Amino acid sequence: MPRYYRYLEELRAEGVDRISSGDLSRLMNVTASQIRQDLNNFGGFGQQGYGYNVDYLHDEIAKILGLTRVHPVILIGVGNLGQAISNYVHFSRLSFEIAGLFDINEKLKGREVAGTKIRTYDELPDFLKSHEVDIAALTIPKVHAQDVADDVIKNGVHAIWNFTHVDLVVPDDVVVENVHLSDSLMQLSYNLTEREAETSSDEE
């Protein structure tokens, strides 16, 4: 669904109001039947002979993905990765906003990243009491990950965007999304190795 959403955002930006399943399949490099199957799972938004209404499909997928309201995000650990993520320009376009940045390093206090001032970590409990926060992004060293996760959960956060290489233990009412660039790179390496094996067996 996020991939469909991304393409539909681009189509909308280009002023396209309608697309056939064939054109969408060519654009996204998936079969038209896969598209029908994916979208049928969510009620099927196409019409025979018409294709898909881009605005309508975009808005329906936005509802499915919970993107019809803005999700305030705090980010903890404003080092190399934390700063890169905070500067990610598409955040607000995707219905997420950085509500606060926190770091244990006192020297970073007051410094601005992407228009938001960094607060010290000890300000976090009060901040969470007075601000509505949906998501906490963790970009801290892995040794602190579980403690920091416990802190944010204790203060009412129910979703963690976890960049640390730790499998967090969380209560059932908390959702965690792990993001590991290295996993993606290993997947690419695997695909490359498979492709090389196929090519060499074709040549034999």
Ligand code: NAI
């Ligand atoms: P960094 O050292 O540049 O930044 C870490 C920041 O966290 C520092 O500013 C530090 O003061 C702060 N910090 C440390 N303990 C804290 C605590 N208890 N509370 C609040 N702030 C705290 O490190 P970098 O390169 O930004 O990496 C951060 C984390 O992200 C590491 O765990 C690293 O392994 C992970 N990482 C994950 C990637 C992924 O694809 N998931 C990619 C790159 C890094």
